[in-house]
Amino acid sequence: MAVVLFSWGEKIEGGAAEALTLAADLAAGRGLELRWAVTAELEREAAALAALHGVRHVDVIDVSPQGVDARVAVLAGYCRAQMPELVLFNQTVEGRVVAARVAGRLGLPVLANVVALAGAEGGLKAEVSAYGGDTRAEYLLTAPRNVLSVVTTALAARKAATACEVEISRVAVDAGAATPGFELVSAPQVPEQRLEDAEIIVSGGRGLGKRENFELVKQMADALGGMWGGSRAIVDDGWIDSSHQVGLTGKITRPGLYIAVGISGASQHMAGCSAAKTIVAINKDPDAAIFRYARYGVVGDCVELLPELIRAARA
Ligand SMILES: Cc1cc2nc3c(=O)[nH]c(=O)nc-3n(C[C@H](O)[C@H](O)[C@H](O)COP(=O)(O)OP(=O)(O)OC[C@H]3O[C@@H](n4cnc5c(N)ncnc54)[C@H](O)[C@@H]3O)c2cc1C
Incomplete structure (x- = not known):
């Protein structure tokens, strides 16, 4: 057996x-x-x-x-x-x-x-x-x-x-003649590299304020040679596709570096990233739960800070 x-x-x-x-x-x-x-x-x-x-x-x-x-x-x-x-x-x-x-x-x-x-x-x-x-x-x-x-x-x-x-x-398998019953006509696109295997992830949350600002997260991930993800809140709001969601009901990741931008640090989100070696958090609330997990934290407005960080990462 x-x-x-x-x-x-x-x-x-x-x-x-x-x-x-x-x-x-x-x-x-x-x-x-x-x-x-x-x-x-x-x-x-x-x-x-x-x-x-x-x-x-x-x-x-x-x-x-x-x-x-x-x-x-x-x-x-x-x-x-x-x-x-x-x-x-x-x-x-x-x-x-x-x-x-x-x-x-x-x-x-x-x-x-x-x-x-x-x-x-x-x-x-x-x-x-x-x-x-x-x-x-x-x-x-x-x-x-x-x-x-x-x-x-x-x-x-x-x-x-x-x-x-x-x-x-x-x-050798004798399958007999298969009679086609249906065919798969569309399925979600699976990216070549999986978030679960990424070494660097930049993740965004509702603290970014609006969907357009999520572009900053993508640019930051790109500048660092990493992948991007997000919280369920912004998946639910339709900013990003659920295949990028990190957390209990999303992807369970274990990167070397996880940068959480405008993410509160709810336990369901942390279930998908707390195994990261280093967590860096940017949040304007000094009491945000994410700072309990972060090795490095910046208290500030992520929409102001990200362009500077992207410039520095590209330099
Ligand atoms: C059964 C269940 C399963 C769930 N699964 C998941 C899951 O898989 N993944 C997941 O992420 N969530 C999950 N959730 C939802 C989770 O509980 C939280 O609601 C969600 O993670 C919150 O997302 P957020 O941190 O982006 O938003 P919010 O909770 O709204 O937090 C936004 C944060 O941004 C900060 N902020 C605001 N403005 C700025 C600014 N300008 N600059 C910097 N910071 C700013 C705020 O201080 C706040 O901390 C689940 C919930 C349930 C009940």
Whole structure:
């Protein structure tokens, strides 16, 4: 019996390393083998990443299925042949759909939005994010086999101390003929670099006053060679897209430098950046909560200060 994580497509999707870390911990805890099953075009990339993260078995499925329906058929075919105890999906837009349909084909229970997993008496304990991330629910999975879709933004990836040998197995899958049922016509743009991996982040909040002033945050991030993010308040106000939100219900980041501009420092925001090595805060309120977390703080008007800082950073 094994734990299997699936990846497919032209390149390995962001979050795969975090999902592998979760899968490796679970497999080790339950004395199961961890297998990473990837489609043919990902073989090289997967072998390199698997070695870094201590994953010893990569199954290369000998086909490159195109489209959701073909992928469901292929991954279900793999599961019928290999009978893994636990089937994990990195919860991308497509991963969530594929997970549910693979589970349906196999007649197995499926759980989405999983943020934590652990062995428990009588089965597996899964924590899932619910109501758009506002709360969490806990499930005890008592079935012998399960399909889970994992949200990786809340997880940390862990590299092995030394790279391991990776055994590559080629697996032929008879998927049968897939009848297309639907196709994905639009999905959010995923930036090349993920906020979760950024070394420098400049984040803006409502203290910037108006949407146009957010340009200053982007310019500051650019001048420092970093990425930009923001608080939920300005996502809700429509200044920036939710894919840039930092916090409990956004991205969990761990940069070397996090510059918080006009951000109050609410606990839900700090859940996404308090692991930064150095936090710098600019806030006009000397009692703002953000100063409790900041190593360096500037009490002042961010709209006045940012142009000066951008000039200095560019110099
Ligand atoms: C279930 C739940 C989940 C949540 N998840 C998240 C999340 O993932 N991420 C997140 O960010 N929030 C989240 N929130 C919201 C969070 O509680 C805060 O409301 C939000 O972070 C506040 O954003 P803000 O700091 O930009 O705005 P505000 O709270 O309005 O703070 C603005 C700050 O700017 C300062 N300021 C004002 N003018 C200036 C100026 N000219 N110069 C400098 N400083 C100035 C003010 O002193 C203030 O400290 C969540 C809330 C709930 C209930």
